[in-house]
Amino acid sequence: MRTSLFGFDTEKKKYAQEKDLLSYKRKMVQVKNLYSNYKKWIPTEKKHEYEIISLFYSFLTTYGIPSSRYSSDDRFNELHLIRSELYKSVEGITPNSSMLRVYADTIEGTQNGVDETILFIDSILKDLTYKPFQTYSDLQVYMRGKSGSMVIMLSFLFSIELNTFQHQALIAFSEAVQLTNFLQNINQDLFYRRVYFPLDELNAYSLTFEEIKSKNWNPRLVYYIYYQVQRITSLFEVIKNELSEFPEMFRPLILKTIEHCYQYLNCIRKYYYNVFEVKGCFYSICMV
Numbered sequence: 001m002r003t004s005l006f007g008f009d010t011e012k013k014k015y016a017q018e019k020d021l022l023s024y025k026r027k028m029v030q031v032k033n034l035y036s037n038y039k040k041w042i043p044t045e046k047k048h049e050y051e052i053i054s055l056f057y058s059f060l061t062t063y064g065i066p067s068s069r070y071s072s073d074d075r076f077n078e079l080h081l082i083r084s085e086l087y088k089s090v091e092g093i094t095p096n097s098s099m100l101r102v103y104a105d106t107i108e109g110t111q112n113g114v115d116e117t118i119l120f121i122d123s124i125l126k127d128l129t130y131k132p133f134q135t136y137s138d139l140q141v142y143m144r145g146k147s148g149s150m151v152i153m154l155s156f157l158f159s160i161e162l163n164t165f166q167h168q169a170l171i172a173f174s175e176a177v178q179l180t181n182f183l184q185n186i187n188q189d190l191f192y193r194r195v196y197f198p199l200d201e202l203n204a205y206s207l208t209f210e211e212i213k214s215k216n217w218n219p220r221l222v223y224y225i226y227y228q229v230q231r232i233t234s235l236f237e238v239i240k241n242e243l244s245e246f247p248e249m250f251r252p253l254i255l256k257t258i259e260h261c262y263q264y265l266n267c268i269r270k271y272y273y274n275v276f277e278v279k280g281c282f283y284s285i286c287m288v
Contacts, residue, residue: 057153063124079121082121107156113153117153126142130192134200135198135199140175147174151173151177152170154253158247173235175235176232176235190213229273
């Protein structure tokens with residue numbers, strides 16, 4: 001029986017909300033803000049699809065939030081079940097869950113819609129089984145699923161058939177957004193015992209995980225955060241150079257997100273790159 005926004009089974013919705021009610025509500029507020037910000041730029045005939053995709057991605061995100069009610073193994077197994085059900089939908093097998101049926105129907109006909117969703121699920125699985133990223137390339141694989149997937153899905157809603165350069169530009173954009181998000185959420189991630197800085201780069205700046213976890217603000221960390229800010233800025237330049245190649249309706253969505261990211265990066269500069277102490281800069285800068 002279909003219930004609520006886009007077909008959550010009652011037990012599924014209850015499960016999602018009870019896993020970590022406070023974190024779930026915070027995430028939904030963030031999604032609501034993003035939805036109100038971006039909805040006006042989504043083509044009218046695609047607004048319903050946008051809501052379904054955004055809320056489904058938000059639902060998946062809750063699996064990566066540690067909870068005292070459900071073990072990581074339970075959430076890991078549940079995600080694998082969702083992953084399997086989505087793959088079956090490509091083969092014409094109807095998913096058992098009404099939630100997945102509605103989502104599968106929504107993305108049917110999109111270019112690689114299921115594959116993009118699987119990439120996102122895989123990034124959540126990496127959160128659940130978190131291990132330090134050895135190299136920046138390893139982190140890029142994670143970011144490709146975490147934020148790149150949603151950006152590509154948004155392009156589907158605008159019926160954009162991406163060429164190679166547009167695709168690369170969107171991935172660079174999503175990477176910059178995710179890197180900004182890492183800086184913004186560093187205290188929360190540390191609470192969950194996660195650090196989204198690759199070991200090879202920390203070693204290059206003579207930094208250790210222990211220093212990051214202890215929030216030891218020192219000149220070496222300042223230089224590294226400065227390097228991160230410069231990297232983010234360079235990545236945004238890639239999408240800016242290609243922006244004229246995208247449909248006019250799609251451009252404000254990109255520009256508004258970049259604006260929010262720059263506002264936060266300016267806050268970091270104001271606090272002399274002490275990302276542990278940045279306050280008063282609460283911008284919706286993630287795609288989900």
